[in-house]
Amino acid sequence: MLTTGTAKIPTAIDPIALRRAFGTFVTGVTIITTRDTDGNPRGMTANSFTSVSLDPPLLLVCVAKSASSFAAFTTADSFAVNLLHEGQVDISATFASKSPDKFQSVNHDRVHTGAPILTDSLTWFDCTIYNRVDAGDHVILIGQVQAFGTSPSAPLGFCRGRYASVKDPLPSGWLASHNMIIGYLIEASGEILLRADGSGGWALPTAKRRKAGSELPLNDGKSLKLLSDNTFLYSIFDVADCDPGYLIYRARLADGGQGRDLPEDLRFFAIDKLPYDLIPTRELRAMLRRYVRERKQERFGIYMDSGDGGRLAMIEGEARSWHQAIQD
Structure with a gap:
């Protein structure tokens, strides 16, 4: 912010530079899934995922308003978050595309809400909608976890616009999910x-x-x-x-x-x-x-x-x- 005398003149934020700065934060990669009003499975790649609360069990993801699946996610009463493991780069690329047959390449099933669960993923969370929050060019979906499962695979990382290898952090004695x-x-x-x-x-x-x-x-x-x-x-x-x-x-x-x-x-x-x-x-x-x-x-x-x-x-x-x- 520039200062002239007592007046403060806000400087414009360069969105490209800001995106690069955001991208220095190492994240995992998720596929978020739901079903549209006709019951068809819809999904997209996202890395804006955060745990929110344990009581009640809440998480959030952000969906861009420009996404082709935006309408499905803003009208559905449930969705799933599927965290990818290191061997699923191709699946991440498929769900980041506009391919009409995204679900042909993955095994998926229903568990609790009916949202598609990618059964080969690192971890999955099956959620009902807890709240939706309008946030600029995105909508924040807050989900209440109804069921989840995980595995001892290494996660797929993402940083600076590229996939990143993450050393397997699995602690000794870890047990896979009982779900x-x-x-x-x-x-x-x-x-x-x-x-x-x-x-x-x-x-x-x-x-x-x-x-x-x-x-x-x-x-x-x-x-x-x-x-x-x-x-x-x-x-x-x-x-x-x-x-x-x-x-x-x-x-x-x-x-x-x-x-x-x-x-x-x-x-x-x-x-x-x-x-x-x-x-x-x-x-x-x-x-x-x-x-x-x-x-x-x-x-x-x-x-x-x-x-x-x-x-x-x-x-x-x-x-x-x-x-x-x-x-x-």
């Missing part, structure tokens, strides 16, 4: 229920709670009634050694599949015509093929992932209540 994606393998009348993943593929429907319940809530506010006595843990596995992992229950519909009234993103497939080529991950395909084999024998097992290919324990006989079992 997992809860999936349901639901059969009715010889068909399996699958959910569209928003990018032309199919996956299992997911739930918010780790414990199996008597119903599966759907995104439209409705729910599917399940036979609680026929809902069992079926498989636990990671995908490409990244967090979150999957916890899969097998279940049957309480009404036997009659009178189905499902959202557009859910569809039943005949058990001998499952679209394996449209299921995005090898692990999910392998799990479904195992289910088909075991169903023919009416003899099911529980699979648990391990470094040597996993463990499979077969279950014999009909299910009994805990009280019956301890009395025998």
Whole structure:
């Protein structure tokens, strides 16, 4: 600021120089995602991410008003922040572009709010909107964290307009997140229920709670009634050694599949015509093929992932209540 006598004349800020100055602060790289009013996944690269509060759990990101996804982020009631690891430079570049097929190159899923979660990311936060604040040429989105997951990968850094390597800061004894994606393998009348993943593929429907319940809530506010006595843990596995992992229950519909009234993103497939080529991950395909084999024998097992290919324990006989079992 220049001073002339007692008058202070403000000097103009050079926006290019200011941007360079801001860029000397080393940040991580995030992909922020949401769904537009038609339910389509939208996402963009951003490095303006900050933790805000632990109680309540809040974070913020800034979205430029010039961004093509700006309208989606300012009308949605939820969004996700996906922090990238050092091996995801190409994904950062894709989401920084105007490509119409950004989500074709990444595995993504729904966890809590329905916002797309990039399942291979370093860390993800699934948020509902807590507040929006207008700030110059950006809008600040303050999100309340509803679910999150992380992994022990090294982060992707960014400084002075370039990607930067960050020495892995993982402390000794660090454990990956305990949050997992809860999936349901639901059969009715010889068909399996699958959910569209928003990018032309199919996956299992997911739930918010780790414990199996008597119903599966759907995104439209409705729910599917399940036979609680026929809902069992079926498989636990990671995908490409990244967090979150999957916890899969097998279940049957309480009404036997009659009178189905499902959202557009859910569809039943005949058990001998499952679209394996449209299921995005090898692990999910392998799990479904195992289910088909075991169903023919009416003899099911529980699979648990391990470094040597996993463990499979077969279950014999009909299910009994805990009280019956301890009395025998």
